[in-house]
Amino acid sequence: MHLKDFFPSSLVISLFISILSHAFPKYVCGIDFRYATxxxxxxxxxxxxxxxxxxxxxxxxxxxxxxxxxxxxHKDEATMWILSEFFHVIDMDSSTQTLKIARIHEPSTGSIACPYFNRSMDQIASFSYTSDVEIISVLHDCPLIKGLSSYKYPCAVVNNKQSHSYFVANTSLASRYRSRCGYSVLLPVLASAAEGLAKGSLDVGLALSKGFEVKWTAxxxxxxxxxxxxxxxxxxxxxxxxxxxxxxxxxxxxxxxxxVPAIPPTALDSPRSRMYPSSSNDFYPSFFLCCLFYYAIETSAAIHLIHVFSTQSSIQLFGCT
Known part of the structure; x- marks a missing residue:
């Protein structure tokens, strides 16, 4: 009778490995799950x-x-959840660790709510504005101000109050009219967009859709x-x-x-590797190595040598004819 007749069936082996895998869920074939994923x-x-x-x-x-x-x-679009708000990720430059992001809903049709809170990237330790960013003021809950008629901010007030909102890129101008409004919000824009707003060559919706730059720190x-x-x-x-x-x-x-680098699956699937014993039904008892403890690195049919790696040490096992 051949020794392989005493070896457990493939079903028993699979069941044994399955039980061990569930007993040690943090490891996959001896590898920490975080390393694997x-x-x-x-x-x-x-x-x-x-x-x-x-x-x-x-x-x-x-x-x-x-x-x-x-x-x-989603498809070609990328978004990030920052300060309780979604932002479009327009561009990413790993060499300078810079992101260009923009609010997802920019005012163009008056269909979005006006921003009520000052959300500065400086509140997050991992992000900071680049030198190409300027801050504009948005004045809300204001009366009709003739001096700011060309700076109307077309957003919808939640409570439908009959009031006006204005964006002001000029700091001194914002200070002059801030007291006449209910509250103000600071929004970041690119320096070129702030210049276009000040000159009247760029509307606020387009300026904000261009986004702004932040530098990440890691x-x-x-x-x-x-x-x-x-x-x-x-x-x-x-x-x-x-x-x-x-x-x-x-x-x-x-x-x-x-x-030790992981062994590519194809290494064990190549024609040269398909030698006896080539399956669990063909293995001699002494040749069975549970993948939870060892990794097969290479085999040599000429000298009956199996080189395996253990999580504790690298050892060599010699087969016998």
């Missing part, structure tokens, strides 16, 4: 490939990037060190700090030891 970039419309510190909602888990750097992608140096050590960059939302996801577990900055 944050393994690649994602596409996001015209922005192209998205890399850390950004992450794409629906394509990547939230821990693959910074909390406020999540992108929502610990890129830590990420580089993490990647050099074989890890993958991510974020620990519990500790509110960047993290380095490694095969065994996360580390603060880099992996504790060099990480």
């Amino acid at each position: 944050c393994n690649s970039s994602a596409e996001c419309g015209r922005l192209g490939k998205i890399h850390y510190p950004f992450w794409v909602n629906g394509s990547q888990p939230w821990y693959c990037g910074y909390p406020s750097f999540g992108l929502n992608c 610990n890129e140096t830590q990420c580089e060190g993490c990647m050099e050590s074989g890890g993958r960059c991510g974020y620990d939302w519990n500790l509110n700090t960047p993290s380095c996801f490694c095969r065994d577990r996360p580390y603060p900055e880099s992996c504790s030891r060099p990480q």
Whole structure:
């Protein structure tokens, strides 16, 4: 009787592995789940490939990037949820760490509500305005002001009050009329758009649709060190700090030891690799290696050598005829 007749069936093996997988949900074949899931970039419309510190909602888990750097992608459009409001992401420049964003609903037909709150990017530690941004004032709940008739801001007041709103790019002009209005809001625009507003060559809807620029701040140096050590960059939302996801577990900055690259699936599917024993039904008992503990790196049929990697150490096993 052949030894393989004593080996458990493939069904029993599958059941055994399944039980172990459920017993250790944080690991997939010995790999930490965060390391496994944050393994690649994602596409996001015209922005192209998205890399850390950004992450794409629906394509990547939230821990693959910074909390406020999540992108929502639909066809060619990309949006971000910032300060309780959605913004269009017009452009992204990783070399200068700059985003160009714009409010999703810009006033052009008077069909949107007037902004009631001052939302400054300076309120978020990871973002700051670039030098190409100027702040304009929007005065709301005002009477009809003849001096500002050419600066009307066509937005709809929620309570349908018969009042007027104005945008003012000139700081001194805004200060002069602010006391005559109920409240004012500050909005960022590009410097070129502010100039066009002041000259009257650009309407406010178009000026705001051009967006404005913000510079993002992330610990890129830590990420580089993490990647050099074989890890993958991510974020620990519990500790509110960047993290380095490694095969065994996360580390603060880099992996504790060099990480062995994953073996491409095709390496084991090639014709040369299909040698006896080639399936669970053909394996001798001593040849069975549970994927939860070892990784097959290479095999040599000539000398009956299997080189495997353990999560603890790299060892060699010799088969016998």
